[in-house]
Amino acid sequence: xxxxxxRVLFLAVVIGIGVQLIRSGTVYSEHEFVPWLAFGGLLxxxxxxxxxxxxxxxxxxxxxxxxxxxxxxxxxxxYVLRLALNPVLAEGSPVIPIVELVLGTxxxxxxxxxxxQTKDDFRFIIPYVEFVKEVKGLKPYVLDTSVxxxxxxxxxxxxxxxxxxxxxxxxxxGELQAIADSSDxxxxxxxxxxxxxxxxLSNNHDVDFKIFDxxxxxxxxxxxxxxxxxxxxxLQGKVVTNDYNLNKVARxxxxxxxxxxxxxxxxxxxxxxxxxxxxxxxxQGEEVGQGVGYLDDGTMIVVEGGRDHxxxxxxxxxxxxxxxxxxxxIFGRYEQLAxx
Numbered sequence: 379x380x381x382x383x384x385r386v387l388f389l390a391v392v393i394g395i396g397v398q399l400i401r402s403g404t405v406y407s408e409h410e411f412v413p414w415l416a417f418g419g420l421l422x423x424x425x426x427x428x429x430x431x432x433x434x435x436x437x438x439x440x441x442x443x444x445x446x447x448x449x450x451x452x453x454x455x456x457y458v459l460r461l462a463l464n465p466v467l468a469e470g471s472p473v474i475p476i477v478e479l480v481l482g483t484x485x486x487x488x489x490x491x492x493x494x495q496t497k498d499d500f501r502f503i504i505p506y507v508e509f510v511k512e513v514k515g516l517k518p519y520v521l522d523t524s525v526x527x528x529x530x531x532x533x534x535x536x537x538x539x540x541x542x543x544x545x546x547x548x549x550x551x552g553e554l555q556a557i558a559d560s561s562d563x564x565x566x567x568x569x570x571x572x573x574x575x576x577x578x579l580s581n582n583h584d585v586d587f588k589i590f591d592x593x594x595x596x597x598x599x600x601x602x603x604x605x606x607x608x609x610x611x612x613l614q615g616k617v618v619t620n621d622y623n624l625n626k627v628a629r630x631x632x633x634x635x636x637x638x639x640x641x642x643x644x645x646x647x648x649x650x651x652x653x654x655x656x657x658x659x660x661x662q663g664e665e666v667g668q669g670v671g672y673l674d675d676g677t678m679i680v681v682e683g684g685r686d687h688x689x690x691x692x693x694x695x696x697x698x699x700x701x702x703x704x705x706x707x708i709f710g711r712y713e714q715l716a717x718x
Contacts (some may be wrong), residue, residue: 385428392424444493451693452486518543518588519636520610522706523553523602527572528689530638531618535585543586544618546576551589553602604631607631646675651696655710658691659684674707683712 393551396417409680417526437676459481460532526546534540558569579587594612597605603621610617618633619625628635650656657671663682670704671692681694 448490452489456482516542518615520545524620547590613698622690679708
């Protein structure tokens with residue numbers, strides 16, 4: 379509603395400017411249609427501005443702020459240099475406007491270019507200055523190679539549970555490309571799956587997905603896992619991974635970690651000792667008399683007294699549940715033995 383009011387006011391102001399130009403005789407011609415032609419051109423220009431605004435609904439505040447701050451700094455530097463060159467240039471010289479134009483163009487372009495390339499380190503936002511080091515609101519998630527190859531991150535994001543920005547470092551993409559080009563068939567298929575997941579994330583317009591291209595000096599010379607941890611620490615974000623060792627390294631550096639295995643285990647139905655389950659015994663266990671079955675979500679169940687019932691659906695009584703970052707195991711007894 380606010381945008382609609384703003385656009386109506388903008389058109390009204392443009393119409394008022396056009397009427398004033400016609401009445402004041404600023405646009406003068408022997409032909410009567412010329413002022414009205416200029417008035418129509420002004421309306422077309424206003425309509426074009428509104429159309430351009432509607433075609434770009436998702437504007438990046440960091441990019442816009444970098445542009446207008448670059449213009450302000452560039453024009454200020456042009457003014458300062460113009461004052462400094464006054465003693466050198468003769469007063470009234472025709473060269474002065476050309477020098478001012480060239481200086482202004484070069485300085486404005488340079489300032490805007492520098493700010494666009496460093497907008498992740500410094501952002502100028504009215505009415506205050508905000509540094510990226512003081513991250514506010516949702517913090518970014520830095521994706522690990524293992525979690526991209528796993529693929530479940532795309533499914534989790536599509537449920538719209540996570541609204542955080544997803545960061546994919548360029549060096550992780552390089553590692554995925556190396557895996558996809560491997561001579562080993564299994565590694566090659568895993569690498570290609572990871573690249574497909576990245577394409578899926580980047581093509582999802584509901585996901586704030588960004589590729590981090592910059593090479594930070596503090597990341598030079600470190601292995602990929604440590605680079606991920608240091609980058610997450612630099613961005614004040616969290617590492618999303620399935621790697622148990624990377625989980626430990628990140629915690630040693632004081633970086634938050636989201637382990638998708640822990641997330642998946644947290645979403646599994648809770649099974650308490652004493653409850654009854656139905657499961658199909660599919661193979662023998664490691665101990666004498668044990669059988670092994672699996673739930674629909676892949677949870678392994680070790681059944682005491684289940685060895686004699688392989689390939690049969692049995693009813694068991696849960697005795698204990700073991701929960702780890704690697705997964706969950708359920709231990710139970712064949713129900714008839716439990717009753718006996």
